[in-house]
Each structure stands twice: as C-alpha cells, then as structure tokens.
Amino acid sequence: MAGDAGAGFFHPGGGTGHDEILADAPSSAWRTLKPDDLLVMQLPQGRVVIELAPQFAPDHVAAIKQLAAAHYWDGLAITRVQDNFVVQWGDPAAGTARQHPLPANLPRLLPPEYTRSTQDLDFMRLQDGDIYAPAVGFVRGFPVGEDPRTGRAWLLHCYGMVGVGRDDPPDTGDGTQLYAVIGQAPRQLDRNLAVIGRVVQGMDILSALPRGRGALGVYRNASHRTPIISLRLASSQPAANQPHLQVLRTASATFANLLANRRHRANSWFVYRPDRVSVCNVPLPVRFIPPKP
C-alpha cells in the first residue's frame, strides 16, 4: 500500500490477503440473490439494493412486498438522517395526514417479529464472544444473535442492516417506515424491532446523505429530503434492469478463511494482532455477475 497510496496510508478493514482469499473462492461459495427477495430503491444519487430476510420477519417482508407492488414509496422521501445512527424513509406526514394512502389489504398492525425460533436455521457460529447476545454468528449471510436458553434467534443491528420503524408497544408499525443503520451498530435495538434485510449495494450513497438538523435527525426543511424515485421488488422489473448480484456464502470454507484472516491479521503492518473479530465487523463480500444472455 505504501508505494501505491503514499506515506501514512494504513491498511483498511479487509487487510492483506482478503482479495487473494476471495479470488480463490469456487463458484459454489457464491450465492446468487433472488429477484423476489431484492428491493431496489432508485434515488437521484443512484441505486440502493436491499436483500430481504423473509425467514426472520415473514409478515413484515410480505407487507413490504405488497407496498412495493403498489408503488407505495415512489415519490415519497428519505426524511431522517441521524449521524452515527440511521437513515429512515417513508411518508413524511405519516403521523398526521398521509401523502400516500395505504394499500387496501395491508395489515394495519404487524406481529412483533423481533425474534424467531432457532429451528431449521443453518447457523455459522462465531467463537469470539459478544457483549449483547449469548451467541452470535451468521445465517445465509445475515448477522444473527441466538439465545440457546430460549431457543430464539434474531437479526443484529449491524452497519447496513434494514429494519421497520415503529411507535410504542404494542404498535409494531405497518411496514411503511424503513431504516438502515449508518454508524456504530446500535445493538440496544436488537430484539426490539423487526429487522427485515440488509443493504447489499448503495450503502456509500445512504451513509453520505446530509444529516438532518431537527430532533432525531429529521430534516427541518422538506427541500432537504432526498426523493425516492421508485422502490420496487427486483422481480417486478424488466430483466435488463434487475440487479445481478452474488454474496459470499457464510457457510463456505472461503468465508471461514476470510474470518480467520480478519481475526489474526497475519501481516507485517500489525504490530499487535487482535485475535478477535466482532460480528458487526465482518463485511459480507458482494459481487456483480453478468446478466444471463
């Protein structure tokens, strides 16, 4: 890095060896994202793609698919950007007079899908410990917490994870207000909200949006909001417009190698090797694939 980037450039999160390990991954280590589980949000700055996690919040994901099919978010906006916390989008006037009516058959209150049974989950466990959860790891690429005593599992509020805003209990929202984590993982929210997926493309856009100056990072002036051009399920789009993305399987040997590389940092730059890795400090490799001819 020294020669390339100039004095004082230190190695980033990936670290030496990361690219080489990825380059050696067999094609079976990659999972192609299904268009029926991808949300595509078109903003003036570019495209944000979210992989949904129906296995963790099925009713929330179903409501979100229904809202996307109704073009509910098209013409609404990103209304809140709170530094080191979340970006939130939806109807700016949700609390008073809605700009967009809800689809007729949308459930008004969703069930509290904050945790689910650990049954049938293919859990890749981390051995490094965690402050907030008895056990942590990954399920199909998603960071997950687990409590063996209760047999429950839940998605973690790591960077880039997407959830559904709600008011006080027992109101768990209608799925129309979505947020993405843009700072230090707010793990205190785990088990308190329905986490429904993760941004797989476009975090660099969301995280660089101007911060709101009002309470909770809400924009004081409507002109500061970022308009949502469209938010649709990828499968509803023409094939030519669908994202063609793969993520590394967290159950693969390649991912295990990446984890070991991140944990031990066996290169000369590190004078102190951490020998630990935190579950929210493991980025999931994503790559573009050419569309099928």
Next chain:
Amino acid sequence: MAGDAGAGFFHPGGGTGHDEILADAPSSAWRTLKPDDLLVMQLPQGRVVIELAPQFAPDHVAAIKQLAAAHYWDGLAITRVQDNFVVQWGDPAAGTARQHPLPANLPRLLPPEYTRSTQDLDFMRLQDGDIYAPAVGFVRGFPVGEDPRTGRAWLLHCYGMVGVGRDDPPDTGDGTQLYAVIGQAPRQLDRNLAVIGRVVQGMDILSALPRGRGALGVYRNASHRTPIISLRLASSQPAANQPHLQVLRTASATFANLLANRRHRANSWFVYRPDRVSVCNVPLPVRFIPPKP
C-alpha cells in the same frame, strides 16, 4: 416521540431520560476544553473541532501542534473517504512529491505511541465486557482499553476518534496524515496506531463526505477532494474565533447516570432491555458555552 415525529419513528440512541439527566448536571460535571488542546479544521462545509489527547501520544501531539503552527495543512485536502471506515486528510502527494514541505525541525519518525502506562490515569471502568480488550472504560472522556497484566492502556478506535496514519513498521509516520473513524469501530486497529484525539464538533460534516471510488476510498479525481481551508490550534486564533465547548466529565455522577440509562433502557418502548452497553456505543455529551465577556 410518536406525536412529534409520526408513526414509525423509534427512539434514538440517547433514549428517554437522556435529556433530563443532562439537564440536572451540576456545572462541575462539565469540563471546559482548553484551546491549547483543540484543533480547528475549517472546511467549506463548516468547522471540525478535535480535542487532542497529549496524555496518550505526547510526541505525536507535539508534532501535530508544530505542523498546525506552520499552517502545514492549510490548502491541503481530505483525500480519502472509505465507507464504514475512515476519513483521511493530509498531503495528497505524500508518497511521491509533497505539495507542502515539512517544517524544518519536525521529527521524521515518531515513536510508537500506541499504548502507554496505566499509571496516573483516572480510569472510569465499564463492567459490561469487551471483545477486543481485557478491560475498557473512559479517561477524561476518551474511550480507553487496558490490560492489567501488562499495565498498558490505549485509546480505542470508536466513532469519531482521530489517529495518525502510518506505513509498515517500523515507520510510524510523521504526523501529517490524520484520519477520523466514520463507521463501525475498527477495533482491530487498536494498539497499532497512535490515536491522538477525538472529534468533538463536526462529525456530521466528516461522515457525510462523498465516498472515494479508488482503492482504500481514495478519490480518483483531485477535484473530488475536500479542500482544507485551514487547520490550526484554537489557542493560536483570536479569542472571538475559538470554539467554546464543554464535555461531560466521564468521572461525574451525571455520566454514571447516563450510562445506567443507556444500559437498562427503562422506558416502555423497549420490549427487550439490553442491560449492557458497549464502550463504543456511549456518546460523550458536548455543549457550547457562551464566550467570556
């Protein structure tokens, strides 16, 4: 929050009770930041203020003060913004032909001030555990790790912390390349770099800068860089231009109350109370004070 902000707005990091606890703080719970330990970086978007930590990296801080006194960074730029990692600034051509010469008496290589003795540190310890360090807590507002076996302590790479970039060992840099953490705490860097302070004002500016598209988030095009109008020690500025800031003392009863509030989240929004708080998930309250007449 429901009535104010509309359906689906959830409580932010601070949470219920935070403002009330702060409002009750006696004036003795606040520490006024000394102009001789404050860097002021003027960007086109506004002002970024950094509190230096000479007790952790005295030689690095002395070099930085020397560079600021020489107006070294004025006219240089923010050259690198890597999403979920760091913002870095300095001489874009440091590796090849420098744009700005170094002050004549600047040490060419600084000592590895990555850890220091725990002696004479007024350590406010957290009891919640940590993945990366045997013990963690706060010293004069700064998040700190500690190893009782070695008697060493070090500043943590939490959101907003500022460090000095370096190349491979044993080169530890000359203090001209500075970075601030803008994402999930890259704790693997702890004990590997000299951390010299923390942004106390202007993180919302740094974290919203456009991400660089080159390797390591370096801007490919010089026109994408953010110019540094000036970077000076506050004490070198006219009194009217100096920042007048106070931070909450982390040794105060008020801070202990805030910590307990964050840990237990005893309000009705939380259906699951975390009963834990991570050291990098504790924001330090900062407030403006009127300048002395």
